[in-house]
Amino acid sequence: MKAEIIAIGTEILLGDIINSNAQYLAQELAALGIDMYYQQVVGDNEIRVMHAFDEAYSRSDIIITTGGLGPTDDDITKEVAAKYFNKELIKDENSTKKIEDYFKFRERAMTQNNLKQGLIPEGATVINNNNGTAPGVIIEDDNKIMIILPGPPKEMKPMFEESVKPYLQEKSDSILVSRVVKILGIGESAVAEEIKDLIDTQTNPTIAPYAKDVGVMLRITAKAETKDEALKLIEPIEEEIKNRLGDNVYATEDINIEEVVARLLIEKKLTISTAESCTGGMIASYLINYPGISEVFLEGAVTYSNEAKHNRLGVNNDILNKYGAVSEETAREMAIGIAKTANTDVSIVTTGIAGPEGGTLEKPVGLVFIGVYVQGKVTIQKCLFKGDRNKVRLQATITGLDMLRRILIK
Amino acid sequence: MKAEIIAIGTEILLGDIINSNAQYLAQELAALGIDMYYQQVVGDNEIRVMHAFDEAYSRSDIIITTGGLGPTDDDITKEVAAKYFNKELIKDENSTKKIEDYFKFRERAMTQNNLKQGLIPEGATVINNNNGTAPGVIIEDDNKIMIILPGPPKEMKPMFEESVKPYLQEKSDSILVSRVVKILGIGESAVAEEIKDLIDTQTNPTIAPYAKDVGVMLRITAKAETKDEALKLIEPIEEEIKNRLGDNVYATEDINIEEVVARLLIEKKLTISTAESCTGGMIASYLINYPGISEVFLEGAVTYSNEAKHNRLGVNNDILNKYGAVSEETAREMAIGIAKTANTDVSIVTTGIAGPEGGTLEKPVGLVFIGVYVQGKVTIQKCLFKGDRNKVRLQATITGLDMLRRILIK
Numbered sequence: 092m093k094a095e096i097i098a099i100g101t102e103i104l105l106g107d108i109i110n111s112n113a114q115y116l117a118q119e120l121a122a123l124g125i126d127m128y129y130q131q132v133v134g135d136n137e138i139r140v141m142h143a144f145d146e147a148y149s150r151s152d153i154i155i156t157t158g159g160l161g162p163t164d165d166d167i168t169k170e171v172a173a174k175y176f177n178k179e180l181i182k183d184e185n186s187t188k189k190i191e192d193y194f195k196f197r198e199r200a201m202t203q204n205n206l207k208q209g210l211i212p213e214g215a216t217v218i219n220n221n222n223g224t225a226p227g228v229i230i231e232d233d234n235k236i237m238i239i240l241p242g243p244p245k246e247m248k249p250m251f252e253e254s255v256k257p258y259l260q261e262k263s264d265s266i267l268v269s270r271v272v273k274i275l276g277i278g279e280s281a282v283a284e285e286i287k288d289l290i291d292t293q294t295n296p297t298i299a300p301y302a303k304d305v306g307v308m309l310r311i312t313a314k315a316e317t318k319d320e321a322l323k324l325i326e327p328i329e330e331e332i333k334n335r336l337g338d339n340v341y342a343t344e345d346i347n348i349e350e351v352v353a354r355l356l357i358e359k360k361l362t363i364s365t366a367e368s369c370t371g372g373m374i375a376s377y378l379i380n381y382p383g384i385s386e387v388f389l390e391g392a393v394t395y396s397n398e399a400k401h402n403r404l405g406v407n408n409d410i411l412n413k414y415g416a417v418s419e420e421t422a423r424e425m426a427i428g429i430a431k432t433a434n435t436d437v438s439i440v441t442t443g444i445a446g447p448e449g450g451t452l453e454k455p456v457g458l459v460f461i462g463v464y465v466q467g468k469v470t471i472q473k474c475l476f477k478g479d480r481n482k483v484r485l486q487a488t489i490t491g492l493d494m495l496r497r498i499l500i501k
Numbered sequence: 502m503k504a505e506i507i508a509i510g511t512e513i514l515l516g517d518i519i520n521s522n523a524q525y526l527a528q529e530l531a532a533l534g535i536d537m538y539y540q541q542v543v544g545d546n547e548i549r550v551m552h553a554f555d556e557a558y559s560r561s562d563i564i565i566t567t568g569g570l571g572p573t574d575d576d577i578t579k580e581v582a583a584k585y586f587n588k589e590l591i592k593d594e595n596s597t598k599k600i601e602d603y604f605k606f607r608e609r610a611m612t613q614n615n616l617k618q619g620l621i622p623e624g625a626t627v628i629n630n631n632n633g634t635a636p637g638v639i640i641e642d643d644n645k646i647m648i649i650l651p652g653p654p655k656e657m658k659p660m661f662e663e664s665v666k667p668y669l670q671e672k673s674d675s676i677l678v679s680r681v682v683k684i685l686g687i688g689e690s691a692v693a694e695e696i697k698d699l700i701d702t703q704t705n706p707t708i709a710p711y712a713k714d715v716g717v718m719l720r721i722t723a724k725a726e727t728k729d730e731a732l733k734l735i736e737p738i739e740e741e742i743k744n745r746l747g748d749n750v751y752a753t754e755d756i757n758i759e760e761v762v763a764r765l766l767i768e769k770k771l772t773i774s775t776a777e778s779c780t781g782g783m784i785a786s787y788l789i790n791y792p793g794i795s796e797v798f799l800e801g802a803v804t805y806s807n808e809a810k811h812n813r814l815g816v817n818n819d820i821l822n823k824y825g826a827v828s829e830e831t832a833r834e835m836a837i838g839i840a841k842t843a844n845t846d847v848s849i850v851t852t853g854i855a856g857p858e859g860g861t862l863e864k865p866v867g868l869v870f871i872g873v874y875v876q877g878k879v880t881i882q883k884c885l886f887k888g889d890r891n892k893v894r895l896q897a898t899i900t901g902l903d904m905l906r907r908i909l910i911k
Contacts, residue, residue, distance in 0.1 A: 102711060104537050106527030107720065110520060113542070117516030127514050128549055132523070132540035139538055146556065162690040163710060164701075197885065204690045222888065243712070245892075299517070365782075365803070371789025372775075372782030375803040379781025380891055382857055384805075390813065391803025393775070393785040399800040399843070433809070447792055481790055 092262060093126045095151035097143050099168050100158035100242055101134040112157040112240075112247055119251060122267045122312055123259050125153070135165040137174075144175050148235055155255075158242030160225035162204040168239055169228060173212040176232050180210040183217055186226040193224050218254045222246045229258065265314050268321035272309040272332055273342040275493045279307045285335050289328065296325050298332075305489040306348075338497055348492045353381035355499045356437065361465075364433035365391040366404055366425045368416065369443040369459055373488045390433040394425070400442075404428030417442050419460050419471050426462035426469050438464040439491045443474075445483045459487040463494045470494060502673060503536045505561040507553050509578050510568040510652055511544040522567040522650075522657055529661060534675040534724055535563070545575040547584075554585050558645055565665075568652030570635035572614040578649055579622065579638060586642050588622040596627060596636045603634050628664045632656045639668065675724050678731035682719040682742055683752040685903045689717045695745050699738065706735050708742075715899040716758075748907055758902045763791035765909045766847065771875075774843035775801040776814055776835045778826065779853040779869055783898045800843040804835070810852075814838030827852050829870055829881050836872035836879050848874040849901045853884075855893045869897040873904045880904060 096117065098110050113130050120127050128150065133143045140159075147154050159168030173180050187209030194201035208225045211217055218227030218238075223246040228239040238255055240247045260266060274282055283290065283300050286309075290298045296313035311328055315321035333340050341351050356363055365375045375391035378384055392403050397416055400406040406424040414420040425440040443459025450456035457476040462469055472494055476486040506526050512518050523540050530537050538560065543553045550569075557564045569578030583590050597619030604611035618635045621627055628637030628648075633656040638649040648665055650657045684692055689712040693700065696719075700708045706723035721738055725731035743750050751761050766773055775785045785801035788794055802813050807826055810816040816834040824830040835850040853869025860866035867886040872879055882904055886896040 101709065103524075104527055104540065105531045105720075105722075106524045106529075107711065109524040114513075114516045114519040117514055119516075121515045128544055128546070129553070130514065130542035134538055136538070143539070161712065163693045165709070193887065196887065199688060200691065202690050202694050204693065222892075245714075367782075369789075370786070371798075372777075372785030372801050372803065375782030376780070376786050376894075379779075379803070379805065379855075380894070382855075382890055388781075388803075388805050390805065390809040391782050391801075393782065393789070393798075393801025393803075395789065395795060395798050395800065403800065445792075480792060484786075484790070 092153065093128060093151040094120050094153040094155060095127060095147040096130045097140075097147060097154055097156045098130075098132045098158055098242075099135060099140055099156055100132075101165070103132050103158075104134050111244060112242065115244065115248060116155055116157070116251065119256065120259075122269055123256070124263055124265060124267055124314060125259065127151075135159055135167055137167060137171050140167065140171045141175060144171075144237075152234070153236040153238065155238045155240065157240050157247055160208065160227075160239070160241040162202070162208055162224075164204075166207075169210065169212065172228070172230060172237055172239055176212060176230055176237070178212040178214060178230070178232075181213050183209055183211040183226065186211065186217060189226075190224045218250050220246050220250055221253075222249055227254070229255075265316055266318065266321065267312055267314050268318055268325065269310050269312045270322075270325050270329055270343060271345050272311065272329060272336075272340055273345070274307040274309070274336060274339050275305070275341050275348060275489065276339040277307070277336070282307050282309070282336065286332055289331065293328065296321075296328055298328065305486055308345075338500070341493065341496055347377075348489055348496065349377040350381050352492045352496050352499070353378055353384050353387075355496065356387045357383055359499065360387070361437050361499075362387050362389050362435040363437040363439070364389050364429045364435040365438060366429035366440040367391070367393050368395055368400070368425075368441055369445040370441045370484050370488050370491070371395060373484055374439055374441065374491055377488055377492065389435050390429075392429055400425060404432065415454070417444055417454055417458060417460060419473065422460035422462035422471050423469050426464040426471075430464045436466050437495065438462075439495055440464075441487050441491055443483070443487060445480045447480060457483050459483065461487060461491045461494060463491065463498060465495070465498050470498060502563065503538060503561040504530055504563040504565060505537060505557040506540045507550075507557060507564055507566045508540075508542045508568055508652075509545060509550055509566055510542075511575075513542050513568075514544050522652070522654055525654065525658060526565055526567070526661065529666065530669075531677055531679075531722075533666070533669050533673050534677045535669065535673055537561075545569055545577055547577060547581050550577065550581045551585060554581070554647075562644070563646040563648065563669075565648045565650065567650050567657055570618065570637075570649070570651040572612070572618055572634075574614070576617075579620065582638070582640060582647055582649055583622040586622060586640055586647070588624060588640075588642075590620040591623050593619050593621040593627055593636065596621065599636075600634045628660050630656050630660055631663075632659055637664070639665075675726055676728065676731065677722055677724050678728055678735065679720055679722045680735050680739055680753065681755050682721065682739060682746075682750055683755070684717040684719065684746060684749050685715070685751050685758060685899065686749040687717070687746070688712075692717045692719070692746065696742055699741065703738065706731075706738055708738065715896055718755075748910065751903065751906055757787075758899055758906065759787040760791050762902045762906050762909070763788055763794050763797075765906065766797045767793055769909065770797070771847050771909075772797050772799050772845040773847040773849070774799050774839045774845040775848060776839035776850040777801070777803050778805055778810070778835075778851055779855040780851045780894050780897050780901070781805060783894055784849055784851065784901055787898055787902065799845050800839075802839055810835060814842065825864070827854055827864055827868060827870060829883065832870035832872035832881050833879050836874040836881075840874045846876050847905065848872075849905055850874075851897050851901055853893070853897060855890045855897075857890060867893050869893065871897060871901045871904060873901065873908060875905070875908050880908060
């Protein structure tokens with residue numbers, strides 16, 4: 092079974108957005124054991140989209156399109172697909188109702204254009220979109236399959252995961268099962284070095300490393316007839332990797348560090364507070380994205396100024412003057428101060444120089460002191476991060492959460 | 502002049518790497534005023550690469566390839582290109598010497614394969630590669646142009662910038678200039694409706710709407726011989742759009758709402774504090790991503806629990822009990838409370854139900870009260886956001902910042 096991805100959107104041809112959908116779908120199709128020999132990108136133009144369809148079906152069985160399902164007149168994917176297969180566009184009651192509800196709920200005016208999103212080529216299967224108003228469509232006709240998905244990754248990915256993947260899996264005779272191993276604290280090349288022999292000798296399962304914004308992910312993928320058989324192939328490899336990488340492995344499922352930390356805190360019934368200077372609320376914001384966090388997260392402070400560090404956290408002015416706001420000593424006082432005033436078992440604090448200005452020879456941009464307080468004991472880590480302001484803040488946030496994780500699993 | 506990008510590499514078809522070269526080249530070509538109607542990705546396979554060349558030249562004048570110039574046997578781009586144009590591959594003395602020097606300098610053994618990189622289709626122009634051993638190639642033949650570039654962005658981009666761009670500039674007689682208009686407060690389809698006549702009748706400049714995570718962006722693009730002429734075409738359209746959309750336009754350059762707000766605060770010398778419940782530090786974190794913010798951002802509080810709302814912000818327990826934490830009254834007290842304790846001119850506060858749990862019939866998931874305090878005056882907005890926890894928090898964050906912007910520009 093051969094598939095081809097066609098991204099439809101002038102914004103990709105102009106370079107306004109990167110075609111990240113193609114990478115996601117390519118990975119997913121590879122994992123499903125479906126071959127892909129070509130990808131195309133084409134603008135919002137009927138003749139050219141038609142041509143791309145023709146070309147793709149001359150060599151592939153399945154076309155997956157992304158983009159062009161919006162409410163405006165230059166969103167034409169469904170219209171061109173219907174024409175290609177000689178089908179009428181008919182109103183899908185469910186999708187139309189969802190669109191109407193969406194606008195009613197938000198008390199926003201709905202235009203005639205919005206209802207266009209509820210039209211479906213006759214005989215096609217609707218793919219539910221739980222994160223937007225544009226449903227997807229599967230057309231099966233004349234031994235051809237066309238899967239039409241929206242462009243925004245936040246809508247497209249869940250739709251693929253929930254509906255398209257099971258659909259394609261059924262068409263395939265073997266299944267691929269993947270498990271991920273998520274790693275912090277060592278870089279991609281060090282990880283690859285550590286498990287080079289495994290990567291080189293394994294064919295089933297395969298092991299592929301991916302560098303993330305911060306951290307590394309390994310994907311272990313096995314091909315088998317059943318899920319159980321695939322898992323039996325994966326498990327010994329996963330164990331071996333965990334043995335070699337030790338505490339650097341923070342998860343063996345695709346969850347984020349904040350979720351791991353939030354779960355540990357809830358499990359151990361430890362309350363937490365945060366006091367952030369350079370990360371400026373990012374640690375609190377990450378933690379609070381975990382739904383159950385209200386059980387343990389009591390309070391966060393963004394103490395950007397020295398006054399706030401003193402007034403809110405009780406950091407001694409002598410320490411601020413003697414060592415500076417960006418120092419181990421200040422971080423220590425902040426960690427104790429917020430835990431005490433918020434009355435929590437645990438705290439995470441940061442103070443550093445995120446840049447681009449404010450660095451000196453002694454205290455360069457990227458220098459961050461991270462403090463973690465756990466029931467009376469303070470741990471401080473001095474870090475020197477590389478990258479722009481946002482990257483420094485992100486690395487400080489992830490490192491702070493990871494420091495706490497390592498203490499909590501001891 | 503029409504160009505087409507063909508990325509050659511099985512690693513892209515497998516999703517192992519993202520095709521970032523295509524985005525870079527697309528932006529560069531658009532800026533040069535060179536049209537592009539299609540992009541392709543194809544694996545390292547002679548027949549399929551040949552087919553891609555055929556297809557591309559049936560509709561474009563210039564092909565730009567990336568990838569497939571490495572030393573291994575599956576790097577075949579130059580070989581296939583030479584075959585396509587019926588040319589011999591001959592040794593380029595300069596490139597070969599560079600490769601030999603490279604290995605000598607690094608004291609590494611050179612294999613016969615490495616010398617393959619010094620072979621060039623006869624009659625072609627060599628593009629110097631100052632960051633690697635694979636030179637690029639320009640073939641001009643039979644009214645067709647093929648520009649062959651290496652895959653690694655670190656090599657490809659400087660080669661494009663230094664050699665290919667000047668080459669293409671000479672071939673092109675016009676340039677494209679773009680301006681963006683960024684909008685909050687009304688949706689993509691409402692924006693499109695409002696300026697439908699402009700979008701429909703304009704050919705130069707063109708107007709294209711894009712939905713962002715939150716908000717809408719319009720791109721106005723003009724083609725002209727000089728930048729000044731292009732701007733003269735853009736400006737009246739931009740003015741007309743601003744007139745029609747009014748305060749919903751928050752920027753006419755590609756910056757984020759937090760930057761607009763930060764600049765306004767700094768310009769007006771107004772200090773700010775935040776107190777966040779459901780957004781949990783996200784507003785502070787957004788503001789603090791603006792480098793100059795330390796001038797005006799004094800303090801943020803993440804008051805997730807009722808105790809923190811009471812202790813930190815002085816929200817009256819009677820109000821919390823009578824109206825609940827998620828209420829207009831609590832939001833008002835929070836806004837006044839944080840401005841008072843942090844001693845700031847301005848504050849933004851949020852309290853709401855981000856979900857997925859915790860919603861009731863009366864106070865459903867997505868209900869958020871946002872409060873903005875500006876020098877004694879409090880404005881409260883009751884919002885009902887859709888989407889998952891993170892989306893609700895993001896919309897509350899952006900809406901809070903936008904509320905403040907609208908007050909500050911009055």
